Amino acid sequence: MALRHAVLAVLLDGEYSGYQLAKIFDVSCSNFWYAVPQQLYAELTKLERAGLIAGRQVIQHDRPNKRLFTVTPAGLAELAAFAAVPSKPSSIREDLLVMVQAVDRLDPAPVIAQLEERAVIAAAKVELFDRMLRQLRGDLTEETFLRESDRIGPYLTCLRGRGFEQENREWCERVAALLRARAPVSR
Amino acid sequence: MALRHAVLAVLLDGEYSGYQLAKIFDVSCSNFWYAVPQQLYAELTKLERAGLIAGRQVIQHDRPNKRLFTVTPAGLAELAAFAAVPSKPSSIREDLLVMVQAVDRLDPAPVIAQLEERAVIAAAKVELFDRMLRQLRGDLTEETFLRESDRIGPYLTCLRGRGFEQENREWCERVAALLRARAPVSR
DNA sequence: GAACCATACTCAATGATATGACTATTCCTG
DNA sequence: CAGGAATAGTCATATCATTGAGTATGGTTC
Incomplete structure (x- = not known):
């Protein structure tokens, strides 16, 4: 249950599609987490089913349609709950x-x-x-x-x-x- | 195939039992890897079956018997092969x-x-x-x-x-x- | 002598992560 | 107009990691 919160944390900055998230998690945001696209799409599906994020379809004509996601109040509450429980330190694995x-x-x-x-x-x-x-x-x-x-x-x-x-x-x-x-x- | 090599690398320093390895991986050697005892016992079994380490039974009277493991030449070759292929950088996950x-x-x-x-x-x-x-x-x-x-x-x-x-x-x-x-x- | 701790190890189940192979669409370049 | 890159996403599988519950022995402490 960790990628879950990383996705929520990134979605606080704005609406993103799975594809955009994949880029963020691949290049820039390796400062705190990393994930491949498949993980993100799967996690987005789960998060939406759980009501923690809401997606909306965006029809595009110059490229394939996409779905943009935002954090719901329930999602924010989930993040707050996550931040409230002490986390274990993770060590280097290289x-x-x-x-x-x-x-x-x-x-x-x-x-x-x-x-x-x-x-x-x-x-x-x-x-x-x-x-x-x-x-x-x-x-x-x-x-x-x-x-x-x-x-x-x-x-x-x-x-x-x-x-x-x-x-x-x-x-x-x-x-x-x-x-x-x-x-x-x-x- | 990563814990595998971490175990081999630690066993280069001497003979250890699963229990001793568990302590090393728990406290001190978090400088490059971490694992819980169950992982280590499972990995030791696999490594022994693969001929990369050799175990020997040590009968003890003041406490339960144990099995000490050492790296075999095949194990050293496995480590060398591991070191020869470029590894991917791992990022922080916290x-x-x-x-x-x-x-x-x-x-x-x-x-x-x-x-x-x-x-x-x-x-x-x-x-x-x-x-x-x-x-x-x-x-x-x-x-x-x-x-x-x-x-x-x-x-x-x-x-x-x-x-x-x-x-x-x-x-x-x-x-x-x-x-x-x-x-x-x-x- | 009962409770507890340290040693030594095992089994089972679940959850997370990694890997590879796919489907589509549109734009741009040669 | 063929080929490739970028966008957008899916499916399946295998391995890895985490968690929890056990088993067994002997030593120490109250």
Whole structure:
């Protein structure tokens, strides 16, 4: 019952179709959750049946029709109930970390390659998050925005995503350099 | 096929029983994976059937007998193959972030409470990881240890876990303070 | 000596997530 | 006008993860 609340939380920002949600969950909002389209369509169906969101058909002539969804009062209540019960912390679950754990007993070359690649990906995500943050706060300073705006949730989760990726990048770079220095490999 | 490799990676450090593994995966090694005992016992059974680990019975008189497992050459090869194929990055998946995303439309009080509680938990984990790191490197400096030891994998993943929890803690504290300042609540 | 805790492990059921293969429509490009 | 990309969505399945309830033994504590 977790994707459920993530979908509700995103739909607070406006009406979206399953397809639009899929894009949000794929690229931008990986700052707090990730899901593939199939999961989202299935979840939207369930949420609508439960009365937590309401969909309306939009007829389009230049492309296939779509259904836009909004959170109902019952949906908001569900979110409030969700926020009221203490949540359990979730830890990191990353294949790359498993590889590093075992790296002393393996050929380090492919692990180093993956670390370096991951550092680049993380750096790109940091930049993406920076752009999103700038866009969200407009021409206000961060301090002013966070004090005065009435929609800071997405900004705050984006900050967390940025911190995570920054930390990730630094670690990947450090570990890659270290492993390279220990066992010099070609390429 | 991910817990599978996490188990193999941990078993590189020595012989463990399912029960010991359960403790490792529960407390300390949350730096790169987490699993409950039932998952581990099931995975150990599968790994043994696949010939990737070998178990041996240990008869005990002061407590129930146990089975200790070690990685076989086939298991090491499996790990090497795992490390050779590029892995996909995994993102954060955290209920607390979902709550923060929605916080503008909810009563902030329970969210603030959870953020503050989480900051304390994260701080405790940072300290735990610091103790683990000190224990792993003995009386060497970090630099020397990382240059010269022949078992740095656990240290490196522990560093990542520490970074994650430190970042987590700072973010929780900042967001909690911010939300408190915006909507002063009792308690 | 009853209750409880730590060790050591198992079974069953459900729910969540991931993967792959599909159907349609329209626009744009070559 | 053929092919591909973007939009919009569906179906089926397999694996993974979570939850809850059990079994059994021995040691410790009140």
